[in-house]
Amino acid sequence: MTTTESLAIRATLYEETVPGGGHTSFILKRGQVLRLTDVDGGANVSLMLLNAHQPSERLNLPDTLKGQHTAKLTAGHCLYSDMGRVLAAITADSCGWHDPFGGVLNADEVREKYGSGRYQELRNDFFRNGHDNLLVEMGKWNLDLQDLLMVVNLFSKVTVDEAGAFHFVPGHSKPGDHVELYAPMDTLVVLTALQHPMDPSPEYAPRPVHLTWGEAHSEGLSLACRSSRPENERAFHNTERFHL
Amino acid sequence: MTVITTSELRADEAVFRHVIPAGEPYLFEVKAGQTLRLLDLEGNQAVDTLFYSAANPRERYDAQRTMRRQNKVYLTTGTVLYSNLGNPLLTIVADTCGRHDTLGGACAQESNTVRYALGKRYMHSCRDNFLCACLRDGRMNKRDIAANINFFMNVPVTPVGGLTFEDGISAPGKYVELRAERDVIVLISNCPQLNNPCNGWNPTPAEVLVWN
Ligand SMILES: [Zn+2]
Numbered sequence: 042m043t044t045t046e047s048l049a050i051r052a053t054l055y056e057e058t059v060p061g062g063g064h065t066s067f068i069l070k071r072g073q074v075l076r077l078t079d080v081d082g083g084a085n086v087s088l089m090l091l092n093a094h095q096p097s098e099r100l101n102l103p104d105t106l107k108g109q110h111t112a113k114l115t116a117g118h119c120l121y122s123d124m125g126r127v128l129a130a131i132t133a134d135s136c137g138w139h140d141p142f143g144g145v146l147n148a149d150e151v152r153e154k155y156g157s158g159r160y161q162e163l164r165n166d167f168f169r170n171g172h173d174n175l176l177v178e179m180g181k182w183n184l185d186l187q188d189l190l191m192v193v194n195l196f197s198k199v200t201v202d203e204a205g206a207f208h209f210v211p212g213h214s215k216p217g218d219h220v221e222l223y224a225p226m227d228t229l230v231v232l233t234a235l236q237h238p239m240d241p242s243p244e245y246a247p248r249p250v251h252l253t254w255g256e257a258h259s260e261g262l263s264l265a266c267r268s269s270r271p272e273n274e275r276a277f278h279n280t281e282r283f284h285l
Numbered sequence: 286m287t288v289i290t291t292s293e294l295r296a297d298e299a300v301f302r303h304v305i306p307a308g309e310p311y312l313f314e315v316k317a318g319q320t321l322r323l324l325d326l327e328g329n330q331a332v333d334t335l336f337y338s339a340a341n342p343r344e345r346y347d348a349q350r351t352m353r354r355q356n357k358v359y360l361t362t363g364t365v366l367y368s369n370l371g372n373p374l375l376t377i378v379a380d381t382c383g384r385h386d387t388l389g390g391a392c393a394q395e396s397n398t399v400r401y402a403l404g405k406r407y408m409h410s411c412r413d414n415f416l417c418a419c420l421r422d423g424r425m426n427k428r429d430i431a432a433n434i435n436f437f438m439n440v441p442v443t444p445v446g447g448l449t450f451e452d453g454i455s456a457p458g459k460y461v462e463l464r465a466e467r468d469v470i471v472l473i474s475n476c477p478q479l480n481n482p483c484n485g486w487n488p489t490p491a492e493v494l495v496w497n
Contacts, residue, residue: 097427103390106448108399112388113446123412123430125395138446142358144349147371186343186369187428201442205359205384207352238353276399 054254061247062166064174064233066181068093069224069254071284074132074262076253079196082216084248085237086195087145087171089179089188090120090128093227096184098124102141102191108272112201114139114193117269119276120222126280127273128228130266133221136214140194142207143238145171150238155245168245174233182229195220196250197237209239223263225280287383287454290362292462294320294496301495307488308477310414312422314339315465320378320496323473325437327489328457331476332436333391333411336366336374339468342424344368348387348432358442360385360434366463369431374469379462382455386440388448391415391433392478401480414474424470435476436461438483452482 054073058080059065069075077086092098101123109118116134119127131139146154151170158168171192179188196214199207222230235247257263267277296302300319304326305311315321323332338344347369355364362380365373390396393412397405412430419425437455442448475491476484 101390101396101432103388103432104393104396104399107389107440107450108396110448111446112442112448121396121399123393123395125393125399142349142352144347144353149371187426189369190431191349200444200446201358202444205357205442207356207358239356272399275403278403279395279398 054256056251056253058249058251059234060249061234062169064178066178066229066231069129069222069228069230071224071227072257073224074255074257075222075230076219076255077195078219078251078253079214079216080249080251082214083212084214084234084250085197085240086250087175087192087233087235088195089175089190089192089231091188091229091231092122092128093229096182096188096229098122099188099190100128102193106141108276109270112141114141117266119266119273120193121276125276126283127225127276129222129224130263131220132223132262132266133219135218136196136220138198138213139220140197140199140237141191142199143194143197145175145192145235146238147172155243158245169235171233171235174235175231178231194237199239207239209237209241211240223257225263225277226283288362289381289383290379291381292322292379294322294462296494299494299496302492304490304492305473305475306490307475308409309475310418311473311475311493312418313471313493315469315471315495317465317467320462320464321471322460322462322494323436324460324492324494325382325455326457326492328459329437329452329455329485330489330491331438331478331483332491333433333474333476334436335415335430335433335472337425337429337470337472338368338374339470342429342470344370344372345429345431346374346434351387358388360387373466375463375465377461378464379460382437382459382461384439384454385461386435386438387432388442389435389438389440391474392476397480405480408479409477411474411476415472418472450481450483452485
């Protein structure tokens with residue numbers, strides 16, 4: 042299911058552009074929608090989600106993938122926590138495929154791929170890495186390495202062939218492509234905008250992403266996700282049980 | 286294509302052997318340079334496994350880095366298991382099964398309610414096993430439980446992005462062997478799953494053997 046037009050956001054609460062290389066974190070409150078837009082095309086956003094009130098509960102990609110019998114993520118899918126609840130539902134997506142495999146690079150891996158790019162010479166154009174960017178944001182919530190698990194790489198497509206080998210698809214996300222996340226519980230969002238680790242381009246050139254927060258006009262927004270599979274109906278049930 | 290690689294190691298020369306009964310956790314250590322064999326005694330048993338650096342249990346097996354650095358979704362001989370700090374923890378050096386999964390994760394009370402039915406909450410599960418062993422040991426807690434390896438499990442990804450569960454690639458006596466690149470803590474849940482055919486609806490014992 043791919044939808045390009047959002048009816049989701051009743052009123053924009055806030056907007057912000059994260060520059061390529063940037064990182065941020067915030068709580069997406071129950072009933073709110075976050076729209077992420079690829080401004081220039083070719084963006085990648087490495088995303089972690091946690092329960093804002095009890096962050097030992099966090100995104101579990103194995104549960105998410107096997108619960109929905111998918112190895113990619115798109116509209117109609119839910120992002121499950123390790124406690125069987127829905128941290129976010131993907132209510133709109135113009136990309137059609139977001140990658141659960143690639144993870145993030147650390148400082149050594151960035152140096153190996155792009156060469157040295159220190160702050161001392163490059164000032165704020167220095168080469169960042171996803172591992173450190175996410176750790177920095179985790180640290181601001183008093184979280185640490187223990188809490189950094191598998192990430193979703195939004196806007197990126199990696200296919201798997203019959204032998205199990207990965208194939209990165211260049212140019213997957215176009216300027217203006219967007220994805221929307223609806224939070225049925227208070228969800229701590231931690232993200233960084235850096236190139237996908239499997240992007241073969243040797244040039245360090247991370248792209249910006251625009252963020253828009255809004256109130257969902259109704260719970261009906263998430264209905265397609267809730268009803269897309271019986272598993273998702275039960276995951277929403279567990280989320281509501283949590284709020285009793 | 287599945288490549289089978291056998292081992293020269295003899296069971297009677299192992300320095301350590303332990304049979305993990307069906308459905309139980311087991312936490313132990315393997316020293317750098319030692320070889321660990323996981324043996325599927327009766328066939329089709331899922332052996333859910335996590336690895337930690339003994340020197341720093343915050344450093345643990347990293348499924349995404351491991352898949353990315355070998356550019357492959359399945360694990361077999363030659364696969365280096367990387368940590369979340371980018372270091373090799375172990376290397377798979379023999380494998381008579383040919384393919385192991387690191388995508389499917391471990392069963393849990395909570396995920397069982399989602400995957401099967403709300404009423405499955407009170408069945409035994411791997412993540413309960415992991416938690417029990419971690420908290421009893423004291424060095425790890427819930428936050429250290431990341432995506433694990435499912436030895437002997439087959440979870441194929443299709444070219445269009447589907448995820449399927451197939452059984453039947455393992456059999457009695459199949460094994461996988463790993464050489465430890467540093468001192469590691471090994472945390473196993475011998476999966477008690479009764480809701481899908483990952484162990485043929487019949488959880489059975491598995492054995493671990495260690496050689497110097
Ligand atoms: Zn299990």
